Amino acid sequence: MGSTQAADAAAPRTWAGLPVLVVGVGVSGFAAARALLGRGARVRVVDAGDSDRHRAAAADLRALGATVELGGLPAGPGGAGLVVTSPGVPPTAPLVTGSAAVGVPVWGEVELAWRWRGATRWLAVTGTNGKTTTTEMLGAMLVAGGRRAATAGNIGTPIVEAVAAEPPYDTLAVELSSFQLHYTLTAAPLAAAVLNVAPDHLDWHGGADAYAEAKARIWRDPTTIVVGNADDAASTRLLAGAPGRRVLFGRDPGARPAPGLTVVDGHLVDHAFGGGRLVALRDLRVVGPHLISNALAAAALARAEGVDPAAIGAALADFRAGAHRNAEVAVIDGVRWVDDSKATNPHAAAASLAGYPSVVWIAGGLNKGLDFDDLVRDARDVLRGAVLIGRCAEEIGVALARHASDVPVERAAGMDDAVKAAAALARAGDTVLLAPAAASMDMFRDYAARGDLFAEAVRAREG
Numbered sequence: 105m106g107s108t109q110a111a112d113a114a115a116p117r118t119w120a121g122l123p124v125l126v127v128g129v130g131v132s133g134f135a136a137a138r139a140l141l142g143r144g145a146r147v148r149v150v151d152a153g154d155s156d157r158h159r160a161a162a163a164d165l166r167a168l169g170a171t172v173e174l175g176g177l178p179a180g181p182g183g184a185g186l187v188v189t190s191p192g193v194p195p196t197a198p199l200v201t202g203s204a205a206v207g208v209p210v211w212g213e214v215e216l217a218w219r220w221r222g223a224t225r226w227l228a229v230t231g232t233n234g235k236t237t238t239t240e241m242l243g244a245m246l247v248a249g250g251r252r253a254a255t256a257g258n259i260g261t262p263i264v265e266a267v268a269a270e271p272p273y274d275t276l277a278v279e280l281s282s283f284q285l286h287y288t289l290t291a292a293p294l295a296a297a298v299l300n301v302a303p304d305h306l307d308w309h310g311g312a313d314a315y316a317e318a319k320a321r322i323w324r325d326p327t328t329i330v331v332g333n334a335d336d337a338a339s340t341r342l343l344a345g346a347p348g349r350r351v352l353f354g355r356d357p358g359a360r361p362a363p364g365l366t367v368v369d370g371h372l373v374d375h376a377f378g379g380g381r382l383v384a385l386r387d388l389r390v391v392g393p394h395l396i397s398n399a400l401a402a403a404a405l406a407r408a409e410g411v412d413p414a415a416i417g418a419a420l421a422d423f424r425a426g427a428h429r430n431a432e433v434a435v436i437d438g439v440r441w442v443d444d445s446k447a448t449n450p451h452a453a454a455a456s457l458a459g460y461p462s463v464v465w466i467a468g469g470l471n472k473g474l475d476f477d478d479l480v481r482d483a484r485d486v487l488r489g490a491v492l493i494g495r496c497a498e499e500i501g502v503a504l505a506r507h508a509s510d511v512p513v514e515r516a517a518g519m520d521d522a523v524k525a526a527a528a529l530a531r532a533g534d535t536v537l538l539a540p541a542a543a544s545m546d547m548f549r550d551y552a553a554r555g556d557l558f559a560e561a562v563r564a565r566e567g
Contacts, residue, residue, distance in 0.1 A: 128190025212287030231299025302451030438532025445555030469542030
């Protein structure tokens with residue numbers, strides 16, 4: 105996409121009257137278009153969709169003064185001087201390549217927000233898994249520390265709306281996906297964490313290296329404090345190329361040279377910013393190694409911003425993970441039923457499976473070009489059974505046959521059938537875990553709808 109300097113040179117000197125092409129009428133596109141209209145830009149919005157939802161958003165944008173076209177994307181920017189794209193549009197799309205060919209910059213909503221941020225400080229979080237939980241933890245720490253703060257970005261609230269808040273926020277906890285980072289050129293957060301890097305979205309990025317490079321963009325500015333995971337080899341490899349001050353976090357202080365934040369004698373401890381003991385593990389409501397890593401990463405970012413250690417400890421002691429993230433639904437006849445529908449790739453599912461000693465696993469959905477062999481190989485000792493659903497059920501079934509041939513496997517046509525089959529396989533002491541390792545859109549609206557249907561089916565059995 106070009107250097108930071110080139111991006112700065114291409115920045116508009118005035119927004120009034122500037123022709124801007126916005127791609128997408130979804131959450132980020134709608135917010136970007138509305139913000140640009142508020143600054144006087146001439147906005148044309150395009151979207152490949154043409155559903156009732158698209159038409160409703162288009163009507164609202166037209167009422168605000170935008171020109172809106174649905175049902176397809178153009179091959180170039182037309183007369184626009186800037187393209188602001190939805191993060192869902194891949195870099196190979198003709199609109200993106202066509203714009204680059206004629207020298208029209210292509211930004212995401214995040215880049216737009218960065219240029220309008222004013223004095224608001226950003227603390228950024230990315231990674232293959234754990235982004236939302238870490239960002240929520242960080243937001244709670246900032247508020248507990250007395251900051252006027254909010255969470256924004258991929259977590260739900262568009263960043264262009266957050267930077268326009270009145271009175272302005274002191275600090276934003278910003279969750280960024282690899283898609284968003286690909287279209288972000290100049291953002292330089294005060295501190296930024298890469299939680300982990302495992303293959304994901306390879307169809308969009310074109311390969312694992314491009315995906316990792318997109319994550320590393322969060323560290324591109326030398327003024328950013330770089331927060332990396334000592335327990336994740338891919339994260340530490342990216343860390344070696346980061347120009348800013350480096351701070352590590354990790355659960356085991358003896359595994360590698362002492363991380364900046366780690367676990368010592370049953371406490372989360374800050375050795376990077378002089379905070380000392382932050383909170384005792386026994387006081388936390390979150391459990392599991394991956395959630396402890398999330399807490400360490402969030403604490404590192406909060407300490408980089410100067411949040412008091414006592415406020416960090418208090419926020420963590422009160423924190424509960426959000427819906428569909430290792431959420432216990434019920435215990436029925438000694439069997440725990442747990443919803444981790446947000447485990448939408450093998451890396452996330454592996455972290456979830458590692459938290460339980462005996463699992464009947466509900467898995468499957470829409471694969472994103474990923475392999476399931478390592479996941480099954482690593483989890484086979486805890487698997488007591490598997491129920492497979494969705495388009496990639498056969499792929500997971502092949503991995504199970506190859507690496508865990510003694511594990512009983514059932515197929516299910518829908519969530520009710522999956523819960524029924526899992527109940528037949530489970531025994532007292534087992535956990536039935538919905539950790540699909542795949543996206544949801546082949547059968548469900550999104551991962552939340554998938555988790556909700558799982559919980560409804562479980563509660564119907566309980567009731």
